[in-house]
Amino acid sequence: MKKKLRITDLLTESSDFHLIMHGKMKIKSLHYFSVMCVLITALFTVNSANAQLKSLIEDFEGFADGQKSFEKEGLFSYGSIELKTIREKTKGFGYSGRRAMQVKWSGDEYFGGWGKGLGLFKHLNHETDHFNFYILNPVKNDKNTLRIIIQDDDNHSGKFEEEHDDSWEYTLELKASDEWQLISVPLKDFENANEGGDGIFNINYRGGMLLGVVFDFPDIEQYSSHQKWYFDFLSFSNGKLPTGETIFHPHPADEDDFSTLGAWTEKGLEGKISNIAEDFENLFNCSEKEKKQLGVIHFFKPFAVDGGHVENLYPDVKSINTIVQAGYTPMITLETRFIGLEDESVQPNLYSIVEGHFDNFLSNWARQVSQIEGVVLLRILHEFNGDWYPWSIAQNDRNPDLYIRAYRHIRNIFRNLGVDNVQFVWCPNSMSTPQEHWNYIMDAYPGDEYVDFVGLDVFNGAGQTGVPVWRSFRKETADIYYMLTQELPHKPLLLCETASRERMNEEEGQYFQSKAQWIEQMSEALTTDFSKFRLVVWFNQYEPFKVESSFESRMAFLKYIWENPHFQSGNRYFENSND
CATH class of the missing domain: 3.20.20.80 (Glycosidases)
Incomplete structure (x- = not known):
């Protein structure tokens, strides 16, 4: 019988989930560790005249080519998912940069996913903000389901606690394509999937921290051994992430900027x-x-x-x-x-x-x-x-x-x-x-x-x-x-x-x-x-x-x-x- 596992159990009990908070310090060194996580998903949406990049969760530019261990950087994987930084799929400019994350299904576990622990205050607006990421989902992968959950810290404990914190979910069917896709989903389309917490999306300095971001692959029957996806530039924006000449080009400066x-x-x-x-x-x-x-x-x-x-x-x-x-x-x-x-x-x-x-x-x-x-x-x-x-x-x-x-x-x-x-x-x-x-x-x-x-x-x-x-x-x-x-x-x-x-x-x-x-x-x-x-x-x-x-x-x-x-x-x- 295939094992059933609740995401909340995985996020709160697994010792593989780690967090690092980092900041520039002139005199003292600083490392804050905390266990935390989040799951996330996205849709194509209409761009806004006031759209702007708001927070960059991860662009993978600081990682080594071929790197497989990411504890220091706060990334984690679980179940049958393996992670590795790669260069060969990126465009080398703009939001693509020179590195992306290869996510590989490889193992005997009947569940899997990956994400990044944060434990940081982010000033997010539930009504106007979007979560964005780039994904390359090769045609040979066929149909794929991706579940995304954002978890906040309503009781300010620094870790997700089911009885006290909210967990916001969205599920998306990934389109198969041999070209990169920019996925963007309004935060207001996420639904609260946990009875704990205050039931309000309030990730900000007045509410609570964003504990992390996680991508979960829920339908194990869909995946074949050694199937791969490629992710890049996980971010939040006011409106859909604005782009320029291509989906990877940032919007250009105004003519009078200097x-x-x-x-x-x-x-x-x-x-x-x-x-x-x-x-x-x-x-x-x-x-x-x-x-x-x-x-x-x-x-x-x-x-x-x-x-x-x-x-x-x-x-x-x-x-x-x-x-x-x-x-x-x-x-x-x-x-x-x-x-x-x-x-x-x-x-x-x-x-x-x-x-x-x-x-x-x-x-x-x-x-x-x-x-x-x-x-x-x-x-x-x-x-x-x-x-x-x-x-x-x-x-x-x-x-x-x-x-x-x-x-x-x-x-x-x-x-x-x-x-x-x-x-x-x-x-x-x-x-x-x-x-x-x-x-x-x-x-x-x-x-x-x-x-x-x-x-x-x-x-x-x-x-x-x-x-x-x-x-x-x-x-x-x-x-x-x-x-x-x-x-x-x-x-x-x-x-x-x-x-x-x-x-x-x-x-x-x-x-x-x-x-x-x-x-x-x-x-x-x-x-x-x-x-x-x-x-x-x-x-x-x-x-x-x-x-x-x-x-x-x-x-x-x-x-x-x-x-x-x-x-x-x-x-x-x-x-x-x-x-």
Whole structure:
């Protein structure tokens, strides 16, 4: 007799289901594991005028060719399903990328499926959003049924519990075709298949996490041994996933979209901020044909760097004016902390800022900045949704209102002194760490009258020990890019820090996406569906993250960024921002 198995039993009891939450960290390493899952399905639907990629669940670009074990990446299979990353079926561009997942039916079990554990907050709208994926279901497979279930976390336990959480299902008959198909299904077409939970599709910071996504093959009689399917680009979108020339091309940028180029280099650590531009530009300006000038020079100013806890580090007005006179806009990150302290517990927190402990220093700092002969981009209290800085929400009673008060307090010091050449940048990190209800970035937005530009920091592989999880630029950026462009479309968006590490060949082997390919895909995203960034600043510090970390990396940046007309030379955009 064929064994009957409930999906909910499989999802809650199997030890093969794992989850990793990952985020960029500057100081501490972070690995969150939790058991979770989800099943999902899709239909062809009509595109929407406001359609936009909202969240990229998996594009497989970080996996090795031929990889079969995916515990670190949070993928799993069960029953008679085997997984393997492949390259030969992909298109090599757009949403197809260079890798896809081969799903093979092979075994004696009478059930099977696969999926990805998540345990992340996703801001999904049940009425307007779609779940999308690409599938290649060869004609020789004949008829195939696919069941998909999305499971949420109503009781905030971090794992699916049948008596407390909802499970949303949809079943689809797959069309057999030797061509890739884009499948998209409205979330409102999923039905609640579990009596537990609150019966409401509420996957968001106010409701609960998305625990995972799983594809289940329910009709075992349909499948023959060694049957294969190919999946790619599992995602959520507002409306059906918008595409361009083909189903794999992202929608193109608007004609007036552009990005200004900027950089931070180690010359800033030496106090030579006026040499940052030359240091970076000389990597690429090898001939008149390639000659281009950065628009923004980024550098950091903490309270002090001498190991003490007396604030004494002011902007070097003379050096900054040299930058301005050479045609660059300075972007200063003011760090309300002391570098080199033996006792980190005495670092300033948000309470000390709000209570005015540093008002005298900040006032003098503002007066110095007012002497700069041009526009200054000032980034304060950045990456507040991480847990590695003393001004983070995580280190300040988990209170976003306190963060808002501190941000406004600093801004008001400049305003009350009549400093009018400073444009303030509010800048979250691409991933909120930890993933908690109180760490929702929009709850920490200071308000339109306090913010001139919205920033974002995006890294691949920063801050983790060992071999960090590799994430494509589009995967790392999609969720927060959607949130910022939808919630704050009237505020210009800046990519204030970005970089990718090199592969660690001894540990990772040779058959992965390279850093050069990561840069190529970043350029493609920035010139298509992520084209609203008005600034792109490469964080050229630490050897694995430097753009010249390899010949291939530098050539990729030269070809896909430096020589691409979308990335403009000069600082005209920011010099006019005070008008």
